[in-house]
Amino acid sequence: MAIISPTFRNPLADGRQSDRALLVRRGVQRLLLDMGAVAVPELSLASGRRADLVALMPKGDIWIIEIKSSVEDFRVDRKWPDYRLHSDRFFFASHPDVPTSIFPEECGFILSDGYGAEILREAPEHRLPPATRRALMFRFARVAAMRLTAAELAGIHLPADEGEEG
Numbered sequence: 446m447a448i449i450s451p452t453f454r455n456p457l458a459d460g461r462q463s464d465r466a467l468l469v470r471r472g473v474q475r476l477l478l479d480m481g482a483v484a485v486p487e488l489s490l491a492s493g494r495r496a497d498l499v500a501l502m503p504k505g506d507i508w509i510i511e512i513k514s515s516v517e518d519f520r521v522d523r524k525w526p527d528y529r530l531h532s533d534r535f536f537f538a539s540h541p542d543v544p545t546s547i548f549p550e551e552c553g554f555i556l557s558d559g560y561g562a563e564i565l566r567e568a569p570e571h572r573l574p575p576a577t578r579r580a581l582m583f584r585f586a587r588v589a590a591m592r593l594t595a596a597e598l599a600g601i602h603l604p605a606d607e608g609e610e611g
Contacts, residue, residue: 462487465514465540466497472557473498473510473538476564482508485589490531491580494524499532499585506533507573509606510555513539519547531581534568 462470470486477484481503488499498510509532513519519537529535536553539545545565548554553568573581596603 453587456559458510462497463510463514465606466512466578468559469514469538469540469562470498470511472559472562473555476555476562483589484510485585485592488585488588490528490584491577492527492531494527495561495585496528496531498538499581501582501585505577506570507585508532508534508536508568510536510538513537514549515545516547519543529571531573531577533570533573534570536564536568538562539558 471525474484477500483502484498485502486498487495490496496509497512500508509528511525538555538557539547540557554566555562556565
């Protein structure tokens, strides 16, 4: 691995998402932060799938939010039922140009405009087994710490923990 690179690469962006999907994600992340939650985007799961957003809620619940930027994006995706096996609650998130009627009633739904978001339909709860929860929490923590370290090494300084002194 090169110590010095002539080009800057943001370690917090992987380039796989469309601008529209990133806009939806930003609004959802703002909502989650307002709720006291933290989220890791593009988290690989034990099944080999990659969740768009995995959120750790204030009481330890794990939510997965699958972002859909268009009707076609939803129609071609058949992997979303697997995400229920890795979360306490599962939501779709999209923007106002995508009709909410295409999303299954048995899933939660979040509407995002990029500046904020609103939960329009709560997701039913289906509690994770303890071993699955522990493994996912460990993965969440390791990935978040790796990305924080990469950001620091790239010169991106993120805010300190609210409870941290100094």
